[in-house]
Amino acid sequence: MKSYQVAEFEAPLVLAEIDTPQPTGTQVLVRVMAAGVCHSDLHIWEGGYELGHGRKRLSLKDRGISLPRTMGHETVGEVVAFGPDAQNEPGVKIGDIALVYPWIGCGKCAVCLAGDENMCLKPNCLGVHCDGGYSDHILVPHPRYLLDLQGLDPVTAAPYACSGVTTYSALKKVESDLGNPIVIFGAGGLGLMALALLKAMGGKGAIVVDIDARKREAAIKAGALGAVDGNAPDALEQLAKAAGGPILSVIDLVGTPSTTQLGFDALSKGGKLIMVGLFGGGATWALPLIAMKALTIQGSYVGNLRETRELLELVRTRHVAPIPVIPLPFAQANAALDDLRAGRLIGRAVLTP
Structure with a gap:
């Protein structure tokens, strides 16, 4: 063979x-x-x-x-x-x-x-x-x-x-919050898969973050509630506006220092950050805020x-x-x-x- x-x-x-x-x-x-x-x-x-x-x-x-x-x-x-x-x-x-x-x-x-x-x-x-x-x-x-x-x-x-079971498993970890908009980092194969499965699971929808304009456009065509350029200086404000309320669930399908930081900053009190992407690097979170905001940071592997x-x-x-x-x-x-x-x-x- x-x-x-x-x-x-x-x-x-x-x-x-x-x-x-x-x-x-x-x-x-x-x-x-x-x-x-x-x-x-x-x-x-x-x-x-x-x-x-x-x-x-x-x-x-x-x-x-x-x-x-x-x-x-x-x-x-x-x-x-x-x-x-x-x-x-x-x-x-x-x-x-x-x-x-x-x-x-x-x-x-x-x-x-x-x-x-x-x-x-x-x-x-x-x-x-x-x-x-x-x-x-x-x-x-x-x-x-x-x-x-x-x-x-x-x-x-x-x-x-x-990409299917990886995103499905990640979505299940925030299943209790799918009635609210969630945030998904990455609009590649995993991101588009997550959007399709989120809809099938009865979720309200997701705001997708990606630095590639073509991929943001693909996310919108796939049914995203909104698409934000992660490199935009007001990305955090754009996320808050698109969500229209507290953000309690973020799924990071990329896994870079910049995506995890933006995802961390976007979360409201009691929120959950699901880490999936393996792009690489180290986290830069302010440690006191994890306790003060009662945040959960959880890995999800396939x-x-x-x-x-x-x-x-x-x-x-x-x-x-x-x-x-x-x-x-x-x-x-x-x-x-x-x-x-x-x-x-x-x-x-x-x-x-």
Whole structure:
């Protein structure tokens, strides 16, 4: 099979041709039909994360990731083979078109057994710690990680494995406040996904903050209540005016010092800041205000398998419109990463055979 791999950090992906693996045990072999290109892939490609405040950069080695690595954690494909111990598992059969849940843990610890494998301390995430979907085929460790798409389009559904469940999980953390306008930082693939899911969840709407005018325009077209330039000197005043009342929920899908500071400043007493984005840097919050305003700052990392199932059911029952996708052949994987890093993409690039 052909795989596009990170062989050296910040160097172009290389095309590797290897024998197509044969599934063993509970493994399932899936022929890849679509693989989303996520901003998290950039951090793998670049080799790490900036922590700010003069701290040592968090490297992939620190996260237990080695090279070469086939990225791709937003994968849809066709089931083509089972290992001998997987054949009797219910719910999946040869020929099924499935979304691959990638946020896999050790499967044995208390966290995994409670259903929160995305929080496991010994992760085996597909496309991150194990090879993923930038390839002809992907090995999935167990049939339970395959979610039947039931007629959903493979290309537009692929982002649900990351941008979908990530934003859904973040929105659930502020679910009690969805009757009021919330603030969302970032109008890329995650931001547009969040707007679609917010509407499906019955939310009043969101004011979106982005420094790119094209992305702000896309957010408005996607139903945002308003769009604010985060670099504007009066951005805080614009947010307050657009909200028309206290801002109690901010979801930061970017994660830079400037976005977190503006989000922090926008919150009213008792507000909650949900941190999702991994762009990098350090926070600059005034610590006394966290207590004085009784603020909650909470991280949200992707989502669990249960939430992914809930998400797909929401998409089906509420007829959630897919975010804009740009289908590209696998041979253009490097161009897709370049465009993503340069901020040229509106929506999501999805690699296809």
